[in-house]
Structures are given as structure tokens and as C-alpha cells.
Amino acid sequence: MLSHFALLTRHRIIFRSTRPLSWRGTLRHPLTVLIIFHETFHQSYYSDDRYDNAAIPDRLVGMMDALRDEGRYEVRSPEAASRADLMRGHSEAHIDSVAAKPQLFAMASLAAGAALLGADLAIRGEPSLACVRPPGHHASRSSAWGHCTFSNVALALLRLRDLGLITSATVVDFDLHTGDGTQDVLKGWPQAQVLNPYGDTATEYLSVLEQQLQHAPQVDVLAVSAGFDAYKHDLGGKLDTEDYFSIGRLLQAHAIRLGHQRRFAVLEGGYYLPDLGKNALAFCRGFE
Numbered sequence: 001m002l003s004h005f006a007l008l009t010r011h012r013i014i015f016r017s018t019r020p021l022s023w024r025g026t027l028r029h030p031l032t033v034l035i036i037f038h039e040t041f042h043q044s045y046y047s048d049d050r051y052d053n054a055a056i057p058d059r060l061v062g063m064m065d066a067l068r069d070e071g072r073y074e075v076r077s078p079e080a081a082s083r084a085d086l087m088r089g090h091s092e093a094h095i096d097s098v099a100a101k102p103q104l105f106a107m108a109s110l111a112a113g114a115a116l117l118g119a120d121l122a123i124r125g126e127p128s129l130a131c132v133r134p135p136g137h138h139a140s141r142s143s144a145w146g147h148c149t150f151s152n153v154a155l156a157l158l159r160l161r162d163l164g165l166i167t168s169a170t171v172v173d174f175d176l177h178t179g180d181g182t183q184d185v186l187k188g189w190p191q192a193q194v195l196n197p198y199g200d201t202a203t204e205y206l207s208v209l210e211q212q213l214q215h216a217p218q219v220d221v222l223a224v225s226a227g228f229d230a231y232k233h234d235l236g237g238k239l240d241t242e243d244y245f246s247i248g249r250l251l252q253a254h255a256i257r258l259g260h261q262r263r264f265a266v267l268e269g270g271y272y273l274p275d276l277g278k279n280a281l282a283f284c285r286g287f288e
């Protein structure tokens, strides 16, 4: 049997830990995360049968199953972004080149529209995760690579700014890869900053994120590029499921510290399909 001292010591260690408590033990809160999704995101978006990680039609099936099985996340359906919405962040030539592929254009416009809806909900104080394909953080003003098409998160922030709803924003991109497209599209806006946490281990990564957030300026909204490819079984080989809870909780705590709680997340990468659902769920439990 453990002595009283040993129990105290144990508790002290637990509570001194920089990581929040296990994602399994989250208390329910009336304000949950809204899930933004459209059945179209299950379809293929290439007319040929080329293969890429992000374009696997069923990529979001496990994620949506896990989020629906949770039973308390309402799913909202987005509308496609308009050409005017796309023009805020992209050149006409880029939009036209995507429009030449109707299937891709339809789905990419809907993915951008999902980010716009997430941003609108954030302004109303409702956090969300938009589960979209194709992703957006490698989409620059005039080109795109890395499975991305339109710069979903950046377009959503530019629209809020143009509507006079915000003047400043922080983007936290926890995908394994740097969101060069988001940076490019937002580069003419000094009050918008993009943070890309880094680190060789999960502990280091979370500590860097925590420090970046501590030094981040007061802004009107917190946007999140939520990529799950730094996962231990994915390309990054680093983060565990509970780390996605910790990331979500650090971001939620930061939004609370900002005073207005405005935050929204949009899916980027994440290719280890057997665990994509539980990782997204862990993030939502932390982010809510």
C-alpha cells in the first residue's frame, strides 16, 4: 500500500506535468465543437485514377465515424466558396486552372466554403473542426502543391477581415509540414501570423507550442491548420493520440486567454487512416 507521502508525491508529479490530463478523462462541457462536413468530401476529386495520399476517396470515413460515434458533436453542412471568396487569396489564373478540372473545383470550393463557415461560427463564439478534402495549407496565391488546392484557412481569415469582423489573427499549423501556402496568402497582412510548432519528440513539440502561444500577440481570432501526419504511425513518427488532446487543449486555453474564445480548425494532412478518427476525436476533446 502506498504511503500518504507517496500518494502526495504522485499527485504533485501529475499536476506539475506540462501535459493536460489524459484525453480519455475529459469532463463534458455544454459548449462542444461543431463538425463541418459534406458527403461530397467522400468522393474522388480527380477524373483520372492517379494516386495521392490526400485524394483517397474514403480518407475521412473513419474520422467521421469516430466523431459521430461520440454522440455530442453536431455536424453542419457548408456551402461552396464563391469566386469572390477565392479571389481574396488567389490569382485569377490559379482559380481558372482549378476550374478547368470540374470535379476538383467543386470539392475544393466546398472545402474552402467549410473553412469560411468555421470562421463565421468562431466569430459567434462556436468552435469547430472542418473535416475537408482537399487540404489547403500548401496553396499559395498563384499555385498549389502537396495535395492542396485553395488556401482554406487563409481565405476564411481574409473574408473576416474584409467584412470588418477582425483586424488580426493567429494561425497555428500543427501539420507535420510547414503551411507555406497560408504564409504566402497572408503575407501582405502584418497583423496575421502563422505559427508552426516543431520538435524532435512529442514533449519538445508540445513545449514549443506552449511557448509560441505564450508569446503570441492579442488577436481577434485563432485559426488552426489541423494536420495529423506527425502521428507516431504516420509520416512524422512523433505524436501520440493523447498529444492531439494536449494540442487541442493548449489551443483552447489560448483562445480563453485571448478573452473572446474565438477559434476554428480546418483539416490538413493525416494519412494513417486506422487512427485518424481517434486522433481527430482526441483533438476535438481538447479543443472544445
Ligand SMILES: [Zn+2]
Pocket: 175, 176, 177, 227, 229, 268, 269, 270
Ligand atoms: Zn502534412
